[in-house]
Amino acid sequence: MFWPILLLSGLLGYLFLIKLPKRLSLLNKLKAIPGPPSLPILGNAVDLSVHKREVLSVIGRFFQEYGPRFKMFVGMQPYVILANAADAEKILSSQTQIEKSGDYDSLQEWLGLGLLTSKGEKWFQRRKQLTPAFHFKILEDFLRVFNEQCNIFTKVLERKGKLVFDIFPVITLCTLDIICETAMGKSVFAQQKSDSEYVKAIYRISELVQYRQLRPWLHNDFMWRLSSAGKENRKCLKILHGFTDMVIQEKKMERKNGTRKSDETNEDNFVTKKRQAFLDLLLDAQQTDTTLTDQNVREETNTFMFEGHDTTSAAVSWTTFLLSLNPEHQAKVQQELDEIFAGDLEREVTMTDLARMKYLECCIKESLRLFPSAPFVGRKLNMELKLDDGVVLPPGITVWVYIFFLHRDPKVFPDPEKFDPNRFSQEDAEGRNPFSYVPFSAGPRNCIGQKFAMMEEKVLLSSIFRRFRVKAAERLQDVNVLCDVITRPEMGLHVTMKKR
Template sequence: MELASIVFILRALALLLLPLAFLLLKFRKDPKIFEHLTKFKGPAAYPIIGSAHNLIGLSSIEIFNRICYTDIKNFGRLFRVWVLNSPQVVIGSAKYAEKILQGMVHHAKSQNYKILDSWMGKGLLTANDGMWKIHRKILTPAFHFNILHEFLPILNKCSKVLVEKLEEPAQRGQTIDIFEYVTLCALDIICESSMGASINAQQQNDSAYVKAIRELNDLLVKRYFTPHLRVDWIYNLSWHKWKTERTIKIANDFTDKIIEDRRRYLKEVKGEKSEHIDEFTQKRRPLAFIDLLLAAQDEGEQYMSNKDIRDQVSTFMFEGHDTVTTATCWALFILGTYPEIQAKVVEELNRVFGNSGRSPSMNDLNELKYLERCLKETLRLFPSVPFFERHLREDQPFEGGVTAPGGVTASFNVFVIHRDPEHFPNPGKFDPDRFLPENSIGRHPYAYLPFSAGPRNCIGQKFAMMEEKIVVSTVLRHFVVEAAHTIEEAQMKVGLVLKPENGLKIKLRRRSGADEDLAISS
C-alpha cells in the first residue's frame, strides 16, 4: 500500500475516533458522584446521553408534565437525573429544600445558568459569589420602602393606561389573552420606575423588545432541554446559536438605549438641586435602579463596568417585567375563575376606596389584606419562576441514608414544592385563607418559595407585590373579570416563567358603578 494511502486512512480514522474519544472523556462520570447517585431513585441513564432520552421528541408541554407529574409520581420528591454528564438532584419538598437553601454553603448558582450568559451576563441572577455580593450591596437601596413609595404615581399612571386599553375589548365583549395587555403595562412600569425611561409601550402595541424576550425564552429553554445543544462546540456550529444571538442583539440594543438615555439625563441635571435631594442629608439620592449602577461606576470601574451595567439592566428588565406579568395575569385569570372570591376582593376594594375614584396610596395597599392573600395563593399554585438551581459545594446528606455529593446541581421544582399536601392540604384547591396569620403558624418556612429563599432570594419581591396589588386592584375596580376557559385547559409549558402555551383568555365587563376615570396621582 502506498504511503499516501496509509496517511489518508490514518487521517480518516482520526477524524472518526477523535470526536468519540472527546465525547467519552467529556461525558465520563466522576466515580464518587456516580457512587452516591446510584443510591437515589431516578430515570434510567445511559452512557453519554444520561437520562436525556426521556425528553427527546417531547413538546414543551409534555416536558412540563413529565418533570412536574410523571417523574414525581415515579420517583418521589427527591431523585436524581443525568443530563448528558451533568448530574442533578431534583428537590420537590420543603424539608429537602431547607437543607440546601439555608445558609451560605450552597448559595452559588449552577453551571447551567451559563446558558443565560450571552443575554444576562453576570447580573444578580447569574453572578458568581464575589461579584454577586458587591452588586447586591450596591443595589439593595433601590428597593428601600421610601424609594418604592416614590414609584406609586408611576405604577398608578401605567395601570390607568392599562384600563383605558382594556375598555375597547370590554365594550365589544371580546375574549382576550390578558398577557398581551399586562406585558406592555409591566414594561412601561419597569422602564419608567427603575430605568428612568418613559417608552410608552402600551401606546405602541408592538414592542420589538417584548417579542425578543418571548423568543429568547423559547430558544434558551430549547437549548437547555436539547441534549446535543448542551454541548458548546455543537451549539456554536448550530443555527440555534445564530437565532439566539440575533434575538439577544434586539434585546441588548433596547437595553443600551435605555442606559445611554439615562446617562445623558443624569449628566444634564448633575449638580442641580431638585426633587432628588434628600431633605435631611441635603445629598442627591438616586431614585431609579439604574441610577445606582451609574453612580457606582462613577466611583470606579472595579465596582461597575459598562458590561456590568448592561448585565444588571438586562437581568432586571427581564425579571422585573416578565415575572410580574406572569403573576398578575394568573391572578386576574384565577379571580375570573372564582367569581365568589372576586366578589370578596371587590368588597374589600369598596371598603378601602369607597366611591372616591382615587389611586391607591401605600396605606391603601396595606389595607388590602384579602387581595394580598389571593395574590400569595396564586403564586403558590402558579409560581412565576417554577424552577431554579443551585450548585452544591460540598456533600449534602439527606434522610434515608442518601447524600447529594459536592459538585452536582440541585434543581428545585417550586411548582411541586408548593403543591405538597403535607404543608398545603388539598393542594390543588385555590384557598386564599391558607395565608391568614393563624393558618400560617407552624408551616415549614421552605414550603413557599415564589421568590426563592436564602441569601439569593429575589431582591425585588416587595416591588413585585406592590405592582401586582396596584394593577389587579385597578383592573377590578373597573371591570368584572370572567375566565374564558378552565384552569385545566391552560396547558403549562416548561420555560423561564410559568406561561401557558396559548396564554390566559378572559372576558371583561364594565363594573356597575365604576368611575369613568381614576386619578393619576396617589
C-alpha cells in the same frame, strides 16, 4: 506515527485512569437516590425532548413514581430534583451552596454576570451594592409609575368591551412599560406599540433560552451558534443590548452636560423630587466604585428587566384568571377594595392602601403557590451536602428545587389543586415550614425585588377589580401549563370583562 500513538495513549489513559473512576465514584454516591432509567451519554434527554407542553407532566410522573426526591441525567450531567420542604431548606438556606446551576448559563449571553447569574465574591459585592435600590422610600417613588401605567392599562381593558380575549399579553405589555420606566427611566410605550422591535425581542429571547436548556446538544456554544435558534438569539441580543447601551449613554450624556437635575419644577412652580430609575442609582454608584463598569451597569439593568416584567405579568395573569374562575373569592377582593377606595375609581393607589389589601395579598400568594413565576431554582453543589435522612449529595451535581411541585405537597397543602386564599391567613399559615412555600426562592439568594413585585401586583390587580367583574372563558383543566423560564399558559388565559 510515534506522536499520534503517544497522544492517543495519553487520552485513553486519562479517560480510563482518571475520568472513568471519578464518574463511577459519582454514580455510586447517587445510588441511594431513585430515578428513571437513563441512556449512556444522552441520559434522560430523550424523556425530556417532548413538546414543551408535556415537560411538566414528565417531571410530575417522575415525582409520582420515585417520590419527592429523584435523580435524572441531562446528557452526562447528573441532576437531583427535590420537592419537599426539608430538602429545600437544606439547599436554599445554605450560606455556601449559593452557586447557580449551569442551567442559568444560557442566560449569560443576555444578562452577563449580573446578580442572577454571578457567583462568589462578585455576587456578594453586587448584592450588597444593589440592596439599597429596593429601600422603602425608593419603592414608594416607583408607586407613581405603577399608577400612571395602570391608568393606560385600564383604558386598554375598557376598549375590550365584552369580547373574549387573552389577558396574559395585555398584562405583560403593562408590566413591560412599568419595568422599562423604573429600571431605565425610558418609556417604550409597549401598551401603545406592542409591535416594537424591543418588545418582540424581549418576548422571544425567553422562549429561546428554554429551548436551549432542554436540548443538551445545544449546550455547546459552537453548536448553539450554528443552529437556527442560536442565530435568532443573536438578533434578539443585538436589539436588547443596543437599546440598553443607548439608554446608558443618553443618561451619562445628560450627566456630563449637566441636564440631569435632582429636582424638577412643575407648571405651578412647585418643586418636586425628580423620579430616579434603577439605572440612575447604578450610575450614581459608578461615581464612587471604579469596578462598576458600563458593562456591569448593563448586566444589572438587563437582569432587572428580565426578572422584573415576565415574572410579575405571570403572577398578575394567573391571579386574575383564578379569581375569574372563583367568583366568591373575587367578590371578597372587590368588597375589600370598595372599603379601601369608597367606590372612587380615579384615586391613585397609595402605600397605605397597599397595606390594607390583606385579602388580595392572600389571593396573590395562593396564585403563586399554584403557579409560581419561577417553576424551579437550581444550584451547582461545590461541596457535599448531607440531607436530614443521611443521604449525601456529592459535589459537582446539579440540584433543582422544583417549586411547582413543592407547593403541591398534600401534607402541607391539603387538596393542593384547589384555589384557597385562606391558606395564607395568619391563622392557617402559622407553624408552616417557611421552605414549603418559596415563590421568591429563599435564603441568601432570594429575590431582591420581591417587595417591588408584590407592590406592582397589588396595584395592577386592584386596578382591574375596582373597575371590572372578570369571568373565565375557559376551564383551568383546558389550559396547558408550560414551565419555561417562567410558568406560563401555552395558549393564553381567556376571559371576559364587564364594568362594575
